[in-house]
Amino acid sequence: MKKVLSAVAITLVLSGAAYAAADAHRNTGCGLGTLLWENRADNSILLQAFQATTNGTSGSQTFGISSGTSNCQQPSKFVSSDKLINFVQANMDNLAKDIAMGKGETLDTYGELLGVAQDQSGAFNSKLQNNFGRIFTSEHVVVAEVIDNTLTVINN
Numbered sequence: 001m002k003k004v005l006s007a008v009a010i011t012l013v014l015s016g017a018a019y020a021a022a023d024a025h026r027n028t029g030c031g032l033g034t035l036l037w038e039n040r041a042d043n044s045i046l047l048q049a050f051q052a053t054t055n056g057t058s059g060s061q062t063f064g065i066s067s068g069t070s071n072c073q074q075p076s077k078f079v080s081s082d083k084l085i086n087f088v089q090a091n092m093d094n095l096a097k098d099i100a101m102g103k104g105e106t107l108d109t110y111g112e113l114l115g116v117a118q119d120q121s122g123a124f125n126s127k128l129q130n131n132f133g134r135i136f137t138s139e140h141v142v143v144a145e146v147i148d149n150t151l152t153v154i155n156n
């Protein structure tokens with residue numbers, strides 16, 4: 001065990017020099033760990049490992065991305081997942097009917113929750129209608145699959 005730890009330490013020290021000039025934020029992302037150790041003169045791989053571990057174990061990176069805090073930037077097309085999930089869950093049958101028809105109030109609301117611009121709603125509705133079978137893959141499809149399948153369709 002000591003030999004393994006020694007080998008890891010040597011590898012970290014040797015490879016740390018290669019990464020010393022690298023931007024830690026680019027390698028470790030945003031979050032609490034990056035904030036805590038961002039202004040250190042030593043930007044070694046070991047320090048970056050501490051940053052990444054803190055980001056991962058504290059859950060601050062996920063929260064930061066979704067809220068736009070902790071030196072993270074919220075995606076421009078961020079969807080409130082709770083609202084979206086609750087909406088699809090409560091309206092699954094109506095959503096399927098509206099997508100099949102290519103129009104309807106439930107489909108319009110779904111588009112709004114996904115951040116579809118008003119002037120793009122017609123194209124969005126048509127695209128979903130044309131890909132109904134890819135979104136509702138079976139009568140036992142679950143909410144997460146419907147959302148994931150929709151995002152796959154609109155991103156292709």
